[in-house]
Amino acid sequence: MAQYARTKGSIALITLTNPPVNALSSAVRKGITETVSRALNDTQVKAVVLCGENGQFCGGADIKEFAKPMSGPALVPMIHAIEAGEKPVVAAIEGIALGGGLELALGCHYRVAHAKARMGLPEVTLGLLPAAGGTQRLPRLTGIPTALELITTGRHITAQEALKLGIVDKVTDGNVVDAAMEMALSVIGRPLSPRRLSTLSTPPLANLDGVFEAAMAQVKRRSRGAMAPVACVKAVRAAAELPYSQGMKRELELMGTLMSSGQAKALQYCFFAQRAVGKWSLPNGAQWNNSRPRDIRTAGVIGLGTMGRGIVVSLVKAGISVVAVEMEEKQLDLGRKEVTGILERDAKRRGVTAPLHLISFALSLQSLRGVDLVIEAVFEDMELKKRVFADLSRVCNQNTMLCTNTSGLDVDQIASVTDRPPLVVGMHFFAPAHVMKLLEVVCGPRSSAEAVATAMSLGKRMGKVSVAVGNCPGFVGNRMLKSYMDESVFLLEEGASPEQVDQALEEFGFALGIFKVGDLSGLDVGWRVRKSSGLIGPDVNPTFPSRVRQGRRYCPLPDLLCEQGRWGQKTGRGWYLYDSAGGRVARPDPEIQRFLQDYRLRYGIPSRRISEQEVVERCVFALANEGFQVLEDGMAAGPEDIDMVYVFGYGWPRHRGGPMFHAAQVGLPRVLQRLEFYYRENPDIPHLQPSALLRRLVGAGSPPIQQWKQYIRSTHSQL
Ligand SMILES: CCCCCCC/C=C/C(=O)SCCNC(=O)CCNC(=O)[C@H](O)C(C)(C)COP(=O)(O)OP(=O)(O)OC[C@H]1O[C@@H](n2cnc3c(N)ncnc32)[C@H](O)[C@@H]1OP(=O)(O)O
Secondary structure (H helix, E strand, O other): OOOEEEEEOOEEEEEOOOOOOOOOHHHHHHHHHHHHHHHHHHHOOOEEEEEHHHHEEOEEEEEHHHHHOOOOHHHHHHHHHHHHHHOOOOEEEEEEEOOOOOOOHHOOOOOEEEOEEEEEOOHHHHOOOOOOHHHHHHHHHHHHHHHHHHHHHHHEEEHHHHHHOOOOOEEEEOOOHHHHHHEEEEEEEOOOOHOOOHHOOOOOOOOOOHHHHHHHHHHHHHHOOOOOHHHHHHHHHHHHHHHHHHHHHHHHHHHHHHHOOOHHHHHHHHHHHHHHOOEEEEEOOOOOOOOHHHHOOEEEEEEHHHHHHHHHHHHHHHHOOEEEEOOOOHHHHHHHHHEEEEEEEEHHHHOOOOHHEEEEEEEEEEHHHHHOOOEEOOOOHHHHHHHHHEEEEEHHHOEEEEEEOOOOHHHHHHHHHOOOOOHHHEEOOOOOOOOOOOEEEEEEEOOHHHHHHHHHHHOOOHHEEEEEEEEEOOOOOOOOOOHHHHHHHHHHHOOOHHHHHHHHHHHHHHOOHHHHHHHHOOOEEEEEEEHHOOOOOOOOOOOOEEEEEEEEOOOOOHHHHHHHHOOEHHOOOOOOOOOOOOOOOOOOOOHHHHHHHHHHHHHOOOOOOHHHHHHHHHHHHHHHHEEEEEHHHHOOOOHHHHHHHHHHHOOOOHHOOOOOHHHHHHHHHHHHHHHHHHHHHHHOOHOOOHHHHHHHHOOOOOHHHHHHHHHOOOOOOOO
16 A cells, blocks of 8 residues: 655655555555655665655545544654654655645655646545644645635645645656655755754734634635634634644644534535446446447537527537527627637636637528537527427438437427437536536436437536436426425415525525525526416416416415516516616515515415524425435436535535435434424425335435435336
């Protein structure tokens, strides 16, 4: 787990060997401890170089071990032994030095990095802090503001930035181990004390209190209830105010609290879930590691509305040539202006040239004849989409893959009008598509393994987290969202205000409450969907619209709002009031209070006080309950897939792990009991009726989330 070799006569070369990222497992720590001791005791050895096998220095502590009892040598004394040793140790950083990997390098006396290496202390993203001395050594090296920024964000930096910040001593384009050896030979005999970061003082800083108060305010604003960023600020403050040994005690104490927290467990679950969702499989045995994606070099995008523009930008940024098509000249010009603007601003921020040469704009589908893949992003209307796909079928090469960005329509129906159903899949992006990380890849019953593999891999190329989902109305994300949104408006009927519901959900950790989200995306969007799905139509009494539709409770409040022209931010009024059309700052609107009171009076609904607990439970447990149903129906491969859809597509607070993980963490019996209670109170709301899978899991003693798949009775995966 750590190899030892003596080279150039006097240099000991220690190589970490734990593929794929040389994580610091207990075996690796044992290997490093033993080989460092051997080098320090070998009189022939004058200096040591520490490197990692296979072009990766070290990916940090082994995250899998966090869930197990600690065994083997601890990281802190191991790093201390390196730093305190009387022989210079040089870290040769290639690939990555992350978390404990960078902390290990900071314990070395010198650091040489390859020009393509990346470094960082991402522990905060796992609900932890850099507790192998990182919060104490880094501020002593870079100064407090830089250390605060790197530790509280977990941002990865390039070798060039690390050199500028003084984190590494040299950057090379060549062989990093050779460069580190050269450095090791050149420093033999030089005093080591100035190189021992733990013995240095943090660089003085005027207005220390102000800096830490500002940092604390910033992390609290950004982190929506996450504990780790707050603990990181406290640990760095200890570096500024306490001697090293006391700072280390504080670091350990803070880490102890984080390590046992539910938030750390949730964030670590997300780390593995994010990787697990890439490992898709279909019922016919095709899966991620036996299906070859096509190489996509050219793509077409039809429709340059908000979604289409974002998709064009994402494709172009992934290096793919795009033909963007609109039917009307005015829309095309508008789209061209927007896409160009986004790419130019992005390029300016990154100091590169905008890849505008990769895009061409056209007014006819004929221009898509030769592309490898087309993504349709026209209006959400089945008849329109069918027309487009029938045309594409005629126009495009026989081999061109045809994808739809529908947010919930039947992909198989769309495929059925083409001459190539196996080459049709859904690629459901989330707005704005060049920003949001989620991509739902909708596997129609006739989509081929090659088409699924291609869409999944294209998503990855675009920097998305691609999740394979089944073809049901709303797929996974929007299907579940319906219960969540329905609950939120039912709560308004029963006495809550939009701001009260939003505040409870934001306290829970959502980036934005559901009513603010509605105003942001436009309330008319859902209105149109309800009209096309027959929920609103000529038989609805316009003055006294029914509260029961299609056999279940229905809340007409959003429709009534839309009829008043309150479509959200775009009209300056929605659930909230804005300064003007397009305004962003939401203010509670007294008119909405009156509107809600009148509505309750008219329908004879008694208004009651609704607690924050009820808001969160009804919205969030209803969401998870639908998630159990999604699993039971075979529309998602596992709870991880659902959780990643919510974390990356719907602003779900990552430190709560996703709705399914949250249900597990609250305790399935408790979730079941609360759903039973709310369903008893509201028998006209079917989505509050506990799902059969939830009952079965509780009956089985609430097994860990990783075992849930075994309890899905109908193992008829629709993927
Ligand atoms: C009092 C207690 C004191 C304890 C002090 C502890 C202080 C230190 C804490 C830490 O170091 S926490 C860990 C910090 N490191 C990270 O957060 C890095 C996490 N990894 C990544 O960001 C990426 O994996 C990567 C290294 C940038 C590589 O990305 P890439 O896209 O190339 O590959 P992946 O698919 O992500 O990973 C490949 C494979 O490796 C597994 N893996 C990666 N890092 C770790 C790790 N640190 N521990 C365990 N396993 C890791 C990853 O899960 C993948 O596995 P498979 O899916 O292939 O099985």
